[in-house]
Amino acid sequence: GAGVSQTPSNKVTEKGKYVELRCDPISGHTALYWYRQSLGQGPEFLIYFQGTGAADDSGLPNDRFFAVRPEGSVSTLKIQRTERGDSAVYLCASSWGGGNEQFFGPGTRLTVL
């Protein structure tokens, strides 16, 4: 595809439920990043993949958050036992290797009721 795509664009769930957010990076990009943007804030780093492995997961807020990238392309961010404080826009970005220009997707807006 032409750019990074993310699905769904909007997700509404209830407190305590499990959600999965998907990211399709630009074809050929080896690096993939997840960020979270709360209202009125800049994006905050969550996790960085180089290929299939998580090279840096220092931004994940707690063990309810987990992300995978099993084939080195599509990535899924998984949130267990969602809380109202998890409500935010989740952004995905990809690049030609770590440290290069990151291209961002449109984001998934998660609302936890």
Next chain:
Amino acid sequence: AQSVTQPDIHITVSEGASLELRCNYSYGATPYLFWYVQSPGQGLQLLLKYFSGDTLVQGIKGFEAEFKRSQSSFNLRKPSVHWSDAAEYFCAVVQGGTALIFGKGTTLSVSS
């Protein structure tokens, strides 16, 4: 840890007037610095970046930024603002060679 400060939460500029958005960073070594723009419902778009070399960098849409090590600043400028420039602007620095650390953003409004 690295950090980025954007002192102005909201700025209003008249169409055709010049613009300067401030950004200060905290980083020990030579930073990799970026400016992104985010329009409502749109993803983040890179305006320009500084890695090394000439401290005045040109970007897309007529924007430029100047890296000043002595002031730990990377301010964004545009000589003549258009109504379509109304958006949120984020300054960012690379941490650990990979993750971007963003400021809280500056919302730009353009008045006619």
